[in-house]
Amino acid sequence: MKIQPPRALWVPFELGRPLGAPGDAAFQTRVLRAALQLFETPSGPVLVDFPDDAPTAADASTPLVCPVNFASPPEYVSDTDLLRAALQREIAQLRTWYDLAVTTRGRTTVGVSRLTPEEMGTFIGAFLDGQAPPNPRADIALAALFRFAVEDLKSYYCEALTAQPGQSTADSATLADWFWRETTAGRVLFAVQEVCKQSEVPGMHVVATGFLIPRARSAESAFAKA
Amino acid sequence: MARLDHVHPAMRAALLAMECPTFDTHPWVAGPALLQRRVAIVSTAGLHRRDDRPFAVTSGNARAIAGDYRVIPNDIVANDLVMSHVSTNFDRTGFQQDWNVVLPLDRLHELAQAGVIGSVAAFHYSFMGATEPSQMASAAHELARLLLQDHVNAVLLVPV
Numbered sequence: 001m002k003i004q005p006p007r008a009l010w011v012p013f014e015l016g017r018p019l020g021a022p023g024d025a026a027f028q029t030r031v032l033r034a035a036l037q038l039f040e041t042p043s044g045p046v047l048v049d050f051p052d053d054a055p056t057a058a059d060a061s062t063p064l065v066c067p068v069n070f071a072s073p074p075e076y077v078s079d080t081d082l083l084r085a086a087l088q089r090e091i092a093q094l095r096t097w098y099d100l101a102v103t104t105r106g107r108t109t110v111g112v113s114r115l116t117p118e119e120m121g122t123f124i125g126a127f128l129d130g131q132a133p134p135n136p137r138a139d140i141a142l143a144a145l146f147r148f149a150v151e152d153l154k155s156y157y158c159e160a161l162t163a164q165p166g167q168s169t170a171d172s173a174t175l176a177d178w179f180w181r182e183t184t185a186g187r188v189l190f191a192v193q194e195v196c197k198q199s200e201v202p203g204m205h206v207v208a209t210g211f212l213i214p215r216a217r218s219a220e221s222a223f224a225k226a
Numbered sequence: 227m228a229r230l231d232h233v234h235p236a237m238r239a240a241l242l243a244m245e246c247p248t249f250d251t252h253p254w255v256a257g258p259a260l261l262q263r264r265v266a267i268v269s270t271a272g273l274h275r276r277d278d279r280p281f282a283v284t285s286g287n288a289r290a291i292a293g294d295y296r297v298i299p300n301d302i303v304a305n306d307l308v309m310s311h312v313s314t315n316f317d318r319t320g321f322q323q324d325w326n327v328v329l330p331l332d333r334l335h336e337l338a339q340a341g342v343i344g345s346v347a348a349f350h351y352s353f354m355g356a357t358e359p360s361q362m363a364s365a366a367h368e369l370a371r372l373l374l375q376d377h378v379n380a381v382l383l384v385p386v
Contacts, residue, residue: 002246002248003246003247003248003249004248004249004252005383006252006253006254006255012228012229012232013228014228014232014233014316014317015228015233015237015315015316015317015386016316016317016318016319016320016321016328016386017317017320017321017327017328018327018328018384018385018386019326019327019328019330019333019384020327021320021327022319022320022321022323022324022326022327023323023324025326025332025333025336028326028327028330028333029333029336029337031330032330032333032334032337032382033337033342035382036260036263036265036337036342036343036380036382037260039257039260039263039380040259040260042256043254044252044254045252045254105323106304106305107303107304107305107325108305109308109309109318109321109322111276111308112280112308112309112310139279140280141283143283144280144282144283147283147312148280148283148310151310151314151318154318155318155322158318158319158322159322162319162322162323170319172317172319172320175319176317176319203283207283211283211312211313211314212314213314214237214314214315215234215236215237215240215315216234216236216237216315218236
């Protein structure tokens with residue numbers, strides 16, 4: 001530990017889950033109490049390892065499949081208009097599950113872009129042509145809004161899917177596999193990335209190359225170089 | 227921080243390549259017992275109220291946004307908390323399912339109610355981080371002053 005803060009609790013949980021386990025109040029409390037107890041340590045710096053991995057759900061989710069059936073499988077859709085239409089159909093068919101998720105949880109993390117899911121699809125899909133669509137928000141630059149819309153869309157998909165039977169405890173890897181490998185939205189983002197790498201819209205190249213596709217997923221792009 | 231052997235190789239290489247600052251001194255403050263502690267959370271998850279400004283996305287003005295933070299009132303409701311962190315490399319599905327996995331406010335309130343800690347601060351704070359830590363020094367000093375005004379004597383720094 002190079003930095004040596006006065007008190008630190010190291011936790012073995014995946015990035016994005018510092019308290020370890022969503023929906024497990026008892027486990028979260030254990031983590032929190034372990035951190036708070038460091039205030040009682042008489043001298044330091046002190047670095048303590050939390051001893052346990054995050055619990056995994058006993059009723060692990062069933063393997064995920066794309067919830068939408070297309071007349072033409074999305075991997076064979078190359079025309080951008082058809083791809084955009086497929087994305088809108090996918091968004092529409094997830095809507096009832098998303099609405100159920102919001103009702104059940106009493107919250108949603110979708111909304112930073114302030115676009116509806118349908119508007120997100122239209123806005124993101126517009127970049128497939130290499131053109132800059134009109135910016136519907138005056139307070140945020142186009143590249144930033146694009147980034148927020150992408151993250152909102154991903155949240156919309158995952159919140160919707162985890163409302164479906166047997167998927168409420170789907171782990172992060174399963175959800176990411178599903179989104180990036182099985183959905184039209186994932187394919188659209190890979191395609192948009194390729195287009196936007198050449199974009200002259202301020203900030204768009206930076207977003208496309210660094211803040212759009214997770215490092216762990218880059219190799220899965222159909223455009224990735226072998 | 228995750229186990230590095232559980233992290234994707236590309237992400238692991240990026241994490242290992244990050245420079246860590248070092249310090250000449252190691253300040254230490256003992257403070258009162260937990261029961262007398264007023265606790266605040268400072269997150270680097272890029273959290274904010276739904277109608278607040280999102281965190282800036284591009285790195286063109288990195289120095290200007292390094293100390294950018296948002297205020298999270300202690301009485302915020304779960305549906306009012308959103309995340310606009312720029313990174314796409316950490317899991318967000320846990321936060322989607324339960325905000326406490328990132329910002330354990332409900333758990334903190336329970337510990338206060340159970341008499342484990344003294345009280346919970348009136349305000350919590352979130353940065354996005356993702357910058358040179360030394361560039362956040364000015365904001366950290368400002369936040370320390372605000373926390374003292376709130377009579378906070380214990381801060382949980384919760385990275386993402």
